[in-house]
Amino acid sequence: MIKLPYQQNLADDYYALFAKLRIKSDSFESYYNTYLKSKLNDYTLKDIVCGDFEKLEDIKKSVGSKFSSKSNVVKEVFNYDKSKAKISKLQPKIAKFFEDNIEVHTCYFCNIEFINKFSTSKKTKNGFTLDHFIDKGKYPYLALSLYNLVPSCYVCNSKIKGTQSIAGVAPTSQEFDFDDKVKFKTFMSNPNLFVNEETDIELFLKEDFSDKYQHYLQVLELDGRYDYHKYKVIEMIQKRRDYPDSRIKELAQLTQKTEEEVKQDLFGVYLKEDLHKRPLSKLIKDISEELGLL
Numbered sequence: 001m002i003k004l005p006y007q008q009n010l011a012d013d014y015y016a017l018f019a020k021l022r023i024k025s026d027s028f029e030s031y032y033n034t035y036l037k038s039k040l041n042d043y044t045l046k047d048i049v050c051g052d053f054e055k056l057e058d059i060k061k062s063v064g065s066k067f068s069s070k071s072n073v074v075k076e077v078f079n080y081d082k083s084k085a086k087i088s089k090l091q092p093k094i095a096k097f098f099e100d101n102i103e104v105h106t107c108y109f110c111n112i113e114f115i116n117k118f119s120t121s122k123k124t125k126n127g128f129t130l131d132h133f134i135d136k137g138k139y140p141y142l143a144l145s146l147y148n149l150v151p152s153c154y155v156c157n158s159k160i161k162g163t164q165s166i167a168g169v170a171p172t173s174q175e176f177d178f179d180d181k182v183k184f185k186t187f188m189s190n191p192n193l194f195v196n197e198e199t200d201i202e203l204f205l206k207e208d209f210s211d212k213y214q215h216y217l218q219v220l221e222l223d224g225r226y227d228y229h230k231y232k233v234i235e236m237i238q239k240r241r242d243y244p245d246s247r248i249k250e251l252a253q254l255t256q257k258t259e260e261e262v263k264q265d266l267f268g269v270y271l272k273e274d275l276h277k278r279p280l281s282k283l284i285k286d287i288s289e290e291l292g293l294l
Contacts, residue, residue, distance in 0.1 A: 113153035184286035
């Protein structure tokens, strides 16, 4: 549900990983041009590996799924599984690239779990998996594509989504506007904010005026998974009852802080650009809007 903050020139840096690889006596690019390019409708290796999400969708529609059903050279070369890949040790290099070049804090699919990298006594490790938004089994030539890889938690990748396809755009796409289109809503009918039990409110992700992300919500089962986190919403509602605008203003004057800083301290309100940094930050932001804090 969080858009990936890709930096400029990231694709060029990613492509550099492949420039150093060799298949037999050929460079990856030379081998691709000789043996694979014509099979993939003359798309360049850079198109396949570094094309943006919209480009990958075009390639998928053009080439189709003809390489998915049996063992073939395309599947072997682009195999992401390090135990079976024709090019060994590429999977950990890709994971390391994400560690070094992309801000990875929480799952970009659900924003529920931390997936940050961490240091042990021996080396740096990561807590994320890289999900293939476009199924690598059906479209194996996109298995190594930068914009097809979404840093995600184990629950989203393996227990919920698996090999299911999600209709629409990925968090890697420039067109991904989930935060604007879909909002958490409590549908709270009590204007005095007297809410004490989880049964006192409903909590849904609601998309207004379109159904662009309905399949996304269904596949990742986000409504059901967020139902567990009603406690956080109830805490915010109860605290808002105790801290109306007048009280927030008093605290700001007393502590010599801005009202926005006081709200941050009390409610953990995050700005839009910080959504990927903390679990449940979109939930907190949307409920803050509903409570008149933003």
